[in-house]
Amino acid sequence: MTHPLIDHRVLFVTGKGGVGKTTISAALAVLAASRGRRVLVCEVDAKGTLAAAFEAGPLRFEARTVHPGVSAMAMNTEDSLREYLRLYVRLPLVTRLGPLARTFDFVADAAPGVKEILTVGKVCYEVRERHYDLVVVDAAASGHIAGQLSAPWTINDLVQVGLVRDQTRWMTEILADPEQTGVVVVTTAEELPVVETIDLVGRLGATVPVRVAAVVVNRVLPELFTRKDELVFSALRQPEAVDALARQLAGGTKASARRAAQEDVTRVLDAAALAVALRRERAENLALLQDRLPAGLGTVLVPELFARSHGKRAVMQVAAALADELG
Secondary structure (H helix, E strand, C coil), X not given: CCCCCCCCCEEEEEECCCCCHHHHHHHHHHHHHHCCCCEEEEECCCCCHHHHHCCCCCCCCCXXXXXXXXXXXXXXXXXXHHHHHHHHHCCCCCCCCXXXXXXXXXXXXXXXXXXXXXXXXXHHHHHHHCXXXXXXXXXXXXXXXXXXXXXXXXXXXXXXXXXXHHHHHXXXXXXXXCCCEEEEEEEECCHHHHHHHHHHHHHXXXXXXXXXXXXXXXXXXXXXXXXXXXXXXXHHCCHHHHHHHHHHHHCCCCHHHHHXXXXXXXXXXXXXXXXXXXXXXXXXXXXXHHHHCCCCCCEEEEECCCCCCCHHHHHHHHHHHHXXXXX
C-alpha cells in the first residue's frame, strides 16, 4: 500500500534554508523504497548534504545505490548538457565540453531558464523513460523554486519552433500533470518559515502550473506539559517552595550546598517555562499556517526527534515518522 504522496512519479522538495528539506527528501525516498518503489533522489545544489544524509561518499551525476531501493545523484550542469547533446543531438562527447560549456554558461547567464531547464529536463527524462518509479528532487530553496519549475514554460516563450520547443513541450506535460508531479514544501512551525511557506504556496499556485502536493511541518514540538502542570510550576517558583526543594536536594544544612541546589531548581523551572512558551508559540504558528493554506492542501507533521543523531539514523527516524503520519 502507498500513500497518494508517494504515488507521484516526481516530487520536488523545497523550503526555507535550515528547515530540513534534505532530510525530508531522503526520508521520502527511504519510505517509498520500503513500500517497493524504485527511487532516485537527486541533489541540485551540490552542497553534499544529501550524501551526508545517507552517510555515503560524494555523489556524482551518475546515480549509485545509497540504500536498498534508493539511488542518488548530484546534478551537474556540464554533465547534464553532455547527456542532452548525446541523447538528442546525437553528438558523441567523450571529453570535457570546454569552449562549448563556457559558451553555454554565457548564454545561460543572459537568458532566464536556460540553466534550470537542464535540471528539470534531466528529472523529467528519468520520469518519461521510467528508469525509476519515483524521483525525489532535493530542489532549490523556496526563493528559487518557482524559477526552476517554470523553466520549460520560460523556454517555450523564448523559442517558438524547433527541437528545443519539442523537448520542453513534453516536460510541461509531465510537470503540469498532478498525478505525476507534486511539490512538497518543508517548513517548521516558526514565524519566518511559516510566513515564507504561505507566500510560496500562493506564489506557486499563481505563477507555475505545478501542484503543491503537501506541506511538511518538520520538528513539531510535543505537548510536554498540561495546564495543571503549569500551575504546579508556578507554585514551585515561590521562594519558600524553591528553598524547600533545595533543602531536600542538598541533603544537608550547608548554605553553599543549598544555594547550588536552589540554582538547579531554578534552571529546571526555567527550562519547563521555555518548553511551554515554545510549544505555545509554535502551536499558534502551526494554526496560522493551516488556516492560510488552500482548502484541501494538507499538512504532514514530523515530530522533533530530541536526539543528537544525524545522517542515516536521523533519516530512518524521520522516514518512520512519515510512515506513521501518512499511513
